[in-house]
Amino acid sequence: MLVDAAVDRVLRDLESFGRENDSREGDRARKMLNLERETAELVHVLVRSGRRRRVLEIGTSNGVSTLWLAAALRATGATEPLISVERDPAKSAEARANLERAGLADRVRLLVGDATEVVAGLPGPFDCVFFDADRWSAPDQLRLLLPKLERDCLLLADNALSHPEEIAGYIAAVEALPDVASTTFAVGKGLHVAHRG
Known part of the structure; x- marks a missing residue:
C-alpha cells in the first residue's frame, strides 16, 4: 500500500x-474534478522516488491530490510543507478538513486566490510543481x-490527453x-511529466 490506512480511508x-457529486452537478465550478487514483498513485511514486522536498500544487479542490502529495512528502522526510493553491475558498476549507481527518494538515500550507497572482508572490525554491487547475494560465504560471525552480526539478500536469488544446x-x-526530458503517460486524463536535471 502506498499510503497508510488512515490516509487511504x-x-x-x-x-x-x-x-457522486460530479455525476449530478451541472455547474463545473461545483464539481470536485478529482485526480483519478491511478494518476494520483503515479504522481505519488514520482514525488516519493525522486525524493522531492519542496513541492507546489496548483489546484487543490477538496484535497485528493493534496493528500497524495503530502503523504509522498512525509515519506521522503521533507521538512517544508506542501504549498497548495486553490481559488475557491469553500473547496480549500474542505481540503483543510480532509487533511485534518487524514492526519496530514501540518504538512500542507493551503493558499486561496488566483493561482497566477499567488505564484507571483511565492519565494520558492521548488523542486516539483503539479499543475492541476486552469490550463490556459499554466504557461504564465x-x-x-x-x-x-531548483535545477533538478519535476514538472507534472494533469489533463494532457483529455484537454489537448487547452494544455x-x-x-x-x-x-x-533547455535540458528537459518529457513524456505523457496514458493514465487517467493523461499526465504530462517533465524533468530538468
Missing part, C-alpha cells in the same frame, strides 16, 4: 463523494516560476526549456 471516502501552450513552453 479518507481518500476512498473522497473518491466516492467526488464521483510556469514563466513566473522558472526563476524559483498545448503549457506543454510547448515546458518542452522549449
Whole structure:
C-alpha cells in the first residue's frame, strides 16, 4: 500500500463523494474534478522516488491530490510543507478538513486566490510543481516560476490527453526549456511529466 490506512480511508471516502457529486452537478465550478487514483498513485511514486522536498500544487479542490502529495512528502522526510493553491475558498476549507481527518494538515500550507497572482508572490525554491487547475494560465504560471525552480526539478500536469488544446501552450513552453526530458503517460486524463536535471 502506498499510503497508510488512515490516509487511504479518507481518500476512498473522497473518491466516492467526488464521483457522486460530479455525476449530478451541472455547474463545473461545483464539481470536485478529482485526480483519478491511478494518476494520483503515479504522481505519488514520482514525488516519493525522486525524493522531492519542496513541492507546489496548483489546484487543490477538496484535497485528493493534496493528500497524495503530502503523504509522498512525509515519506521522503521533507521538512517544508506542501504549498497548495486553490481559488475557491469553500473547496480549500474542505481540503483543510480532509487533511485534518487524514492526519496530514501540518504538512500542507493551503493558499486561496488566483493561482497566477499567488505564484507571483511565492519565494520558492521548488523542486516539483503539479499543475492541476486552469490550463490556459499554466504557461504564465510556469514563466513566473522558472526563476524559483531548483535545477533538478519535476514538472507534472494533469489533463494532457483529455484537454489537448487547452494544455498545448503549457506543454510547448515546458518542452522549449533547455535540458528537459518529457513524456505523457496514458493514465487517467493523461499526465504530462517533465524533468530538468
